[in-house]
Amino acid sequence: MAVEVMTVEVAEATASGFAAIGAGLAVGLTGMGTGLAQFSIGGAAVGATAENKDMFGLALLFTVIPETIVIFGLVVALLLLF
Amino acid sequence: MFKVQTMSRLLIAASKDQLDTIVRELYRHNLFHIEDFVESDEEGYEGFKIGMPLPGAGSVSSDLIRIRSIENSFDVSAGEVETTVRSGTAELTRKIESELPVIEKEAMALIEEKSSLENTVREYGMKIAELEPFTGYTGYLEDLKGFDFFVVLAGYIPAHFGFTVPNESFYTTVNKRHFLIAVVPLENAEEAERSLLDAGFQAVAIPDETGTARARIDWYTQEITRLNNEIEGVKGRILAQKKTHAAFLVACDELLTAEVERKEAPLRFATTEETFVAEGWVPIEKKDALISDITSATGGKVYITELEYDPVEDVVPVEYHNPDFSKPTELLIDIYSRPQYSEFDPTLLVAIVFPIFFGFILGDVGYGLILLALSFYLRKMLKEEAGRKLLDVLRNASVSSIIFGLLFSEFLGYALPWDPIGLNRHLNIGGHSTGHGPDVTQMLVLTAWIGILHITLGRSLHIYNAMRKHHPGKHRTKVVFGQVGWILTMWGILFALWSLFAIPVMPDLTGFAGIVAGLNIFGILGAVMVVVGVIGVAQENVLDLLELPTIISHVLSYARLAAVGLSSVAIAMVTNYIAIELIIDPQLESLSVVGIVIILMGIVVFLIGHTLNTALGVLGGGLHSIRLHYVEFFTKFYQGGGKKYKPFGKNRKFTED
Structure with a gap:
């Protein structure tokens, strides 16, 4: 069986590949998390705003609370890539 | 600027014979926000009752209803x-007397004609x-009626039917269903009907027509x-x-609405x-x-005085007071909430920062120019104020986009003939990297800076609001120190970070000798x-301690920029890569x-x-920018919920005195 020799270049390429995968996972999974959380909040917020327009500010506030998750994911991804 | 329009509270008292004159004058000025009178036993208001409409209100409103129905x-x-x-008002009043009945009559006649025609069409x-089921029967329809000794049965039936009584029957297929026309003697009719019903027969009335069904349908x-x-003609x-x-x-x-309101x-x-007595704000x-x-x-037969009011406790109607530049941005503030009377009005800040x-x-010159052209073009088309x-x-946003596009050296994704000034956003797509690739780290840190400053400004505004709204005392001190606490915590974390790590675009304080537990003087200061x-x-x-993580998450939220x-x-x-280089x-x-066709396809891809x-x-760009204001900035100081200033009166568009 041939033994694969891991050169420095191969190791670096592998590392950056894994970093890219990690970045993708970070954005993708956090995006899904945010989406799941915003799904029900958003529905309720639109309903509340339809009933009473003054609710808009508060409703928007509630809706965007989960966005923090994806922002964290994004920051992690960008730090991994650059 | 930064403060809403200052109001005075006026009290107007006069005898009732001046009522009409004063109401007219108030309406014409379109300035007086009436404070609705509510009957109460409050001191000084005993015996006051809500007023009655001026004479003639009824007939004017019924005229208005007539106008509205014609308009409809x-x-x-x-x-x-x-x-x-x-x-002119006088001419219009005369015309309402003379011409309105004629127009109304014409309108009613036309509408009636239209609806009667439409009814006939529906009937036909x-x-x-x-008639449709009888199209398979080629005989005259009148022949199916008027028998003394026979009964004609017509209707849908699931399958061909075996009569037990003497009969003459005729089958056709209508819409894939069997349609039966049968003639049975009168004495057997009842029996035949019963057995037909058992077989799932659905009777259909024989149309009261003369001639064949096909001919009648053609006629109709x-x-x-x-x-x-004809209907088109009436329309x-x-x-x-x-x-x-x-x-x-x-x-x-317009005239009558004004009249009714008055x-x-x-x-x-x-x-x-x-x-x-009328009370209100001007x-x-x-x-x-x-x-x-x-x-x-x-003629001086009126008593007007200015009343005292408490700008914080009393609900004062709020009107913006902004330079022309920031007037459009009032819309964005109104979508969130109108400021309270005693509150800092952030419109101008938003108008600059947004x-x-x-x-x-x-930041792209191409997109900026497209949006600028679009906004000018749509503005000509649109008549609505909010739009x-x-x-x-x-x-304003697209002008800023063009300026940033010049700095970033971008035109529809292409580089302009100079290098980006400050930040480079050019990505390495399709193997052409210009320069050293995007300055992502610098951009992230810069956005964090923007966040830190924006949030610090928000917290400072909260302190400013508290100083204006609350009287000196324990409560105010608490609020002020709370906000100072938030600012200190944020900057403390920053100092600690600076003393530990060297971050680009931020001060590097790592060079100082450690004093306690590896922390240098700035680290300790931060702590x-x-x-x-x-x-x-x-x-x-x-x-509020539970909210402490928002210090970090809100600053990081600016990374979206x-x-x-x-x-x-x-x-x-x-x-660009797909359309130009690949196609x-x-x-x-x-x-x-074939190549020319493919080139055309490439152009389509480019345009789409x-x-x-x-x-x-x-x-x-729009949603994220405004969201940063609504969520990250406004939550730090802005309360909103102010009452809109709605002056009594109307800007007249179609009439004049």
Whole structure:
């Protein structure tokens, strides 16, 4: 069986590949998390705003609370890539 | 600027015979926000009753209802009528007397004609539906009726039916169902019907027509076509009437609406047998003109005084007071909530910062120019006030986009002939990297800076609001120290970070010698700031400690400025790469007929890609910029919920005195 020799270049390429995968996972999974959380909040917020327009500010506030998750994911991804 | 319009609270008292004059004067000025009178036993208001409408209110409102119904039948709305000539009030009143009945009669006649024609069409349609099953029967329909000794049965049946009684039957297929016409002797009719019902027979009435079903259907179809033409004719006449009378109708509407509002104004006043009292708000600089005009109109038979009020406790109607530049942005503030009277009005700040954020996200000369052109073009088309304000906001934002595009050296994803100034957002797509690739780290840190400063400004504004709203005392001190605590905690964390790590675009404080536990002097300073800050936050409200992580998450939230912008650059560059380099360029090398078709396809791809990216750019750039204001900035200081200033009166568009 041939033994694969891991050169420095191969190791670096592998590392950056894994970093890219990690970045993708970070954005993708956090995006899904945010989406799941915003799904029900958003529905309720639109309903509340339809009933009473003054609710808009508060409703928007509630809706965007989960966005923090994806922002964290994004920051992690960008730090991994650059 | 930064403060809403200062109001004066006026009290107008006069005898009732001046009521009409004063109401007229108030309406004309369109300045007086009436404070509705509520009957109560409050001291000083005993014996006051809500006023009665002025005489003639009933007949004016019924005139108005007539006008509105004509407008409805002609489908006229004030928004679509161009103001060319304003009608004089006196002439209009005379015309309402003389011309309105005629117009109303015409309108009613036309509408009636139209609806009766439409009814006939509907009726004929039903007749056709009734006749349809009999199209397979080629005999005359009148032959199926009028027997003395026989009964004719017609209807749908699931399958061919074996009669047990003497009969003559005829089957056809209508809409894939069996249709039966059967003649049975009168004495067997009952039995036949019963057995037919058992077999699932659905009886159909025989149409009261003469001639064959096919011929009748043709006749009715022809009639419907003819009637439809007639309806079109009536519609044309209605449209012609609309064109002739629209201007008159909207002018009448405006005049009478004003009249009704004036006549009903006393319902909002406090009255006694002989006098009335009106309370309301007027912008302070317009106050003197209003008072002197009312005084001269009534010949001095009026008592007007300015009342004291507490700007914090009393609910004062709020009108913006902004320079022209930031007026369109009022729309964005109103969407969130109108400021309270005693509160800091952030409109001007938003008007400056919003376009900067937008430009930072969508910094591209090409997209900026497209949006600028779009905003000017749509502004000409749109008549609505709110829409125009929104387009003005877009105009300011796209100018900022162009400026940032020049800095970033971007034109529809291409580089301009110079290197980016400050930040480089050019990505390495399709193997052409210009320069050293995007400055992502610098951008992220810069956005963090923007966040830190924006949030610190927000917290400072909270302190400013507290100083203005609360009287000196324990409560105010608590609020102020709470906000100082938030600021200290944030900057304390920053100092600690700076002393530990060297971060680009931020001060490097790592070079100083460690004193305690590896922390240098700035690290210790940061730690002390955090501790003091947390104490400050906790003394205002212990539960606020749960909110401490938002210090980090809100600052990081500004990273979207970099991220959304980079994604827009990426889409633009990918579109260019696919359209130009992958589709068009290879064909240009050796032109052929097929090649030209492919080149055209490439152009389509290019256009679709950039159109989509422009739309995404407006949505992304606009929504994220405004969201940073609403969520990250406003939550730090802004309360909102102010009452809108709605002056009594109307800006007249179609009429004049």
